[in-house]
Amino acid sequence: MFKREFKINFKSLMMWSITLLAIYFLIFSIYPSLINEETKESLKLMMESMPQEILAAFNMDIVGIETVFGWFKTEGYVFLVLLGGIYSAILGSTILLKEESEKTIEFLYAKPVSRSQIVTSKILCGMLNILIFTTIITIGNWIGLHTSEDFDLKQFFMISLIPILLYNMIFFICIFISTFLKKTKKAMSLGIGIVFLSYFMQIIGGMGESIEWIKKISLFEFASSRYIVLHNHIHMTYLWVGIGIIIACIIGTYCRYEHKEFK
Numbered sequence: 001m002f003k004r005e006f007k008i009n010f011k012s013l014m015m016w017s018i019t020l021l022a023i024y025f026l027i028f029s030i031y032p033s034l035i036n037e038e039t040k041e042s043l044k045l046m047m048e049s050m051p052q053e054i055l056a057a058f059n060m061d062i063v064g065i066e067t068v069f070g071w072f073k074t075e076g077y078v079f080l081v082l083l084g085g086i087y088s089a090i091l092g093s094t095i096l097l098k099e100e101s102e103k104t105i106e107f108l109y110a111k112p113v114s115r116s117q118i119v120t121s122k123i124l125c126g127m128l129n130i131l132i133f134t135t136i137i138t139i140g141n142w143i144g145l146h147t148s149e150d151f152d153l154k155q156f157f158m159i160s161l162i163p164i165l166l167y168n169m170i171f172f173i174c175i176f177i178s179t180f181l182k183k184t185k186k187a188m189s190l191g192i193g194i195v196f197l198s199y200f201m202q203i204i205g206g207m208g209e210s211i212e213w214i215k216k217i218s219l220f221e222f223a224s225s226r227y228i229v230l231h232n233h234i235h236m237t238y239l240w241v242g243i244g245i246i247i248a249c250i251i252g253t254y255c256r257y258e259h260k261e262f263k
Helices: 004-033 037-049 052-057 068-072 075-094 103-109 115-145 152-162 161-179 184-205 209-216 220-225 225-231 236-258
Strands: none
Touching: 004 068, 004 075, 004 115, 037 152, 052 161, 068 075, 068 115, 068 152, 075 115, 075 161, 075 220, 103 209, 115 236, 152 161, 161 184, 161 220, 161 236, 184 209, 184 220, 220 236, 225 236
């Protein structure tokens, strides 16, 4: 059953991985040719004219974008967590619910498998997909970035791997929510909405101390590259809280699915 699920989701995994890598490779290839003494001065003037809150929201107040690695830690990281978050939301929203939505749940019940075994195979497949997605992107980015003059290997791996926590949180929150719904389209829309709402909460919360609390409850704050850049290590409190949220969603998913009525 696990192999069947992996085969079904493999095409989507490759599509998302290749799309994100293509964006990165395009930027990595043209970025060095765009940066010279003249453009560096223009970038400096542009940064000085922008509000500090906007710069802070994209880490540009602590990281320069004169190099491609600097770009990766600012705007490039947005691509990583946002597209990866959307992929995780779609995966979590559909991986369990699609059997019911596509009327294939009867096929599964015709086999000697329990509901908990169905959930387990779906969860393991989703986690493996997220791990493969992150590994492909990390290896691809390492190839493209390791020649950057300010490349920091330790910081790169922390920034590249901490999104696994975010992806799994989104995946398990969405798979839990899907146990309350009947249609994949509604679950998918809700999952993607959670991703964008959480991202905008992080951006808005970073624009002032009075509204900073908004950022602290955003899922994207659990995978903040800003904290890694400033402290050169992962925020352990967010790590453990994130793991706790994942465990709670796993338990909730098993409980809900075990007692869910299929029509």
